[in-house]
Amino acid sequence: MSLSPSSLLLDETLRVVGRRYRLPALATAFPDVSKASPSTALAIAIEKARVSLARGDVPETALKNFFIESLAQMIHDAMRSEYGDPAFQAMVLRHGAAQVREYALLLAHADQERREILAAVNAIAHPAKQQRIPLGQQREALAQLHASASSAYWAELPAIAQRLLAMPQIADHASLERGLTRLLDGPALGHLQRLDVLASDDLVRRYQSLWDRNGPRSGSATAVAQGSASQQRGAAVEALATQALEALAERLNKAEGAVAPYRVVTSMRVPASIPGNSERAKTEWDVVLLRKAKGFNETPVWDICLFVEAKASVDAATTDLPRLLRGLRLLAHAEDGVVYSFKTQQGIVSLRGASLRALTTDEADLAKMVLYCCDAPAEEALRLLSAASRMQLLSAQACLEFASALAERQAADAQSLEPVWQQLLEAPQWGAVLNQYQMLHKVRELMVHADDLLLAAR
Structure with missing residues (x-):
């Protein structure tokens, strides 16, 4: 079945929109890993270990040693009195x-x-x-x-x-x-x-x-002010994303040449009537592009075309992605013949269960269905090791003991960090760290700047 002009235009818009946050290939970005920072070297070592395990191979000893040396150096840097990491030093204390x-x-x-x-x-x-x-x-x-x-x-x-x-x-x-x-x-x-x-x-x-x-301490006036500023920034990014999607809907409606089949809703909340486990899943979607479903003449019923999630930073999107994927799986539990009522800022909208059931987390389909929208500048220096992965590494028992020895000016043997390498390869609770670069890569493929989205939409 041939696609409609508007569907072709939507696909083309997603294809051409600028992706300034996209990650370059590791070999291109870091041809000489010996010159990379310890955290970047760790991210590269972890990704090489993941690829090796995915092939069914055992990571080489040289890679293990490179990981251990990089981890030891990151701990050394974090323990420096002037330019170190006070949060980690507090953990060690x-x-x-x-x-x-x-x-x-x-x-x-x-x-x-x-x-x-x-x-x-x-x-x-x-x-x-x-x-x-x-x-x-x-x-x-x-x-x-x-x-x-x-x-x-x-x-x-x-x-x-x-x-x-x-x-x-x-x-x-x-x-x-x-x-x-x-x-x-x-x-x-x-x-x-x-x-x-x-x-x-x-x-x-x-x-x-x-x-x-x-x-600032949790609950302090400064912390509250920072939280309020962050919320305001998030709301501003969401407003920009809404503006861009409304411009896109207008253009799609013109391409369709019929009664406007596309509309945009914001703050779309998932009803409890959808079966499935909503625990830790996204149940409110920032901005959603809908298309009117055919065969419903009296009350309009809609299909999902595109989700746009507004984030103030790349880190926020990286943290959010697992919840977003669980949210898509929740929606996919909808029943084919049922119409579901969703609350939005624009009122109640009826969504076709078959449209929701068709949602998948397959990487190719995800790229056609989800965008993260941000207004932060693309960083000049890539940070490949996420803050959460870095903190899980530093919080490992072996790392704390190694750092304690440094703090007490005792002999600290980097090989004592080998248990962290074994945990990374074997322990289920280290899965997020092992897959952290893959997750970061996926998020950045889905992320666009608000200006780029608006430019492509118009």
């Missing part, structure tokens, strides 16, 4: 010091436990509740309890709670007595007190200083 490990463990739950304490104190000593109690020592102690919790003075809280429990009039307030007992008997208050004690330890202070150098 936590690995070697028991009090830092305890502090980090308590800190991970501290926000939740603070909320628990505040909720417990508000339940018995909120200012509105204080007003119901006659003036006197009990009301004064409740005010102190609330003030201490609000100011995070955890050391004072138990003594105030004990003083309240010792007051004779507490016997007339069973709920107040129960609340104070729960507050004292629960683990949260002790954890927060211990956290305050550990915070004065020199190694803990060093640990926190390293994390502060790595970026």
